[in-house]
Amino acid sequence: LSSAEESVKSLGETPSLQAPRAEQPQSSERSEGSPPSTPLPLPLTSSSHSSLSIQEMVAMSPELDTYGITKKVKEVLTDNNLGQRLFGESILGLTQGSVSDLLARPKPWHKLSLKGREPFVRMQLWLSDPQNVEKLMDMKRMEKKAYMKRRHSSLSDCQPVDSGLQGVEFSRGGSPLHQQLKKPRVVLAPEEKEALKRAYQEKPYPSPKTIEELASQLNLKTSTVINWFHNYRSRIRRELFLEEVQAAGLVEEGRLVKSAEGNCCDGAESDCPIGKSGPGINRSHASPLGLGLFSCLSDSNPSASSTISNSARLPRDSSLRKKKVANLNNIIHRLEKAASKEEPSEWEF
DNA sequence: TAACAGTCAATATT
DNA sequence: AATATTGACTGTTA
Numbered sequence: 001l002s003s004a005e006e007s008v009k010s011l012g013e014t015p016s017l018q019a020p021r022a023e024q025p026q027s028s029e030r031s032e033g034s035p036p037s038t039p040l041p042l043p044l045t046s047s048s049h050s051s052l053s054i055q056e057m058v059a060m061s062p063e064l065d066t067y068g069i070t071k072k073v074k075e076v077l078t079d080n081n082l083g084q085r086l087f088g089e090s091i092l093g094l095t096q097g098s099v100s101d102l103l104a105r106p107k108p109w110h111k112l113s114l115k116g117r118e119p120f121v122r123m124q125l126w127l128s129d130p131q132n133v134e135k136l137m138d139m140k141r142m143e144k145k146a147y148m149k150r151r152h153s154s155l156s157d158c159q160p161v162d163s164g165l166q167g168v169e170f171s172r173g174g175s176p177l178h179q180q181l182k183k184p185r186v187v188l189a190p191e192e193k194e195a196l197k198r199a200y201q202e203k204p205y206p207s208p209k210t211i212e213e214l215a216s217q218l219n220l221k222t223s224t225v226i227n228w229f230h231n232y233r234s235r236i237r238r239e240l241f242l243e244e245v246q247a248a249g250l251v252e253e254g255r256l257v258k259s260a261e262g263n264c265c266d267g268a269e270s271d272c273p274i275g276k277s278g279p280g281i282n283r284s285h286a287s288p289l290g291l292g293l294f295s296c297l298s299d300s301n302p303s304a305s306s307t308i309s310n311s312a313r314l315p316r317d318s319s320l321r322k323k324k325v326a327n328l329n330n331i332i333h334r335l336e337k338a339a340s341k342e343e344p345s346e347w348e349f
Numbered sequence: 350t351a352a353c354a355g356t357c358a359a360t361a362t363t
Numbered sequence: 364a365a366t367a368t369t370g371a372c373t374g375t376t377a
Contacts, residue, residue: 083364084366094355097358097359100366102355104366115375185360185371227371228369231370
């Protein structure tokens with residue numbers, strides 16, 4: 001563990017050079033004994049003759065700057081013409097779509113679960129591997145070679161005769177014409193999305209009854225509506241974070257670059273500034289988007305969401321404003337929920 | 350049991 | 364072709 005700790009510590013701060021490390025020839029010890037998971041085809045490489053499972057590393061990892069890491073990764077990938085698919089599948093063990101999402105909207109370290117931190121540790125590990133790019137490019141070549149090979153052998157019989165479709169129709173392992181036996185991915189029409197968003201603004205946590213109503217009104221399955229709300233809530237939270245980070249970046253001031261510990265940078269969680277908002281001067285560099293929003297809650301009527309959107313000093317940008325409002329309603333919901341149980345007595349904001 | 354966190358993977362966009 | 368979006372699924376959590 002101690003030796004492991006070292007390699008992990010190196011992950012922290014300085015995202016620069018890294019201990020050399022002797023390359024170990026293919027780990028044949030794909031020891032299945034690997035604790036709980038990690039059944040990935042990950043060469044993970046780097047670190048001393050492999051020692052800890054990523055999970056152990058994640059557990060010991062110091063706080064990482066997820067935003068900074070993704071930024072750098074994106075840079076390295078584009079600079080070297082390496083795609084997300086290859087990177088994701090060989091380095092992170094994730095699909096292209098997931099990688100894209102992760103790189104575009106990383107959640108702050110303190111909000112990630114152990115599992116969620118894993119990709120970031122892997123990315124940091126990769127960034128500190130002096131041969132990262134080279135290795136990936138090698139894989140790229142190998143893939144290409146394999147691809148050419150395949151195409152060559154399959155073209156041996158049928159010629160460029162509009163091959164494309166034909167090949168797909170009959171060769172691919174499965175049954176080509178299994179008519180819609182697969183659920184045909186639901187695609188919500190823009191108007192339906194609008195309706196759902198409107199409903200969300202009213203009530204981020206609709207009751208089963210409301211959900212049922214929405215479903216029938218929009219002619220959607222109940223589960224679809226439920227899923228939509230789950231997804232929307234969590235995605236809105238992420239975007240809020242991203243915007244905060246970027247906004248903060250614009251205010252390049254003499255403030256610690258390190259994200260101040262679990263403070264403000266987060267309006268969606270219960271650990272936000274409610275209690276300590278005091279004289280309002282504490283948080284010197286309080287979020288540029290000023291979450292001093294709670295002042296607007298003083299006027300007793302929590303259900304009047306419209307009141308909030310008008311009175312609060314929210315960002316003028318319509319899009320951001322909407323998200324802020326939605327998030328506020330989300331927070332209100334939680335507070336009310338919390339207030340309803342236990343002694344509904346003293347609740348002075 | 351409801352809400353989440355992470356992802357997948359089918360589609361959409363670029 | 365590569366990257367972005369997003370409904371749904373799986374495993375947790377409380």
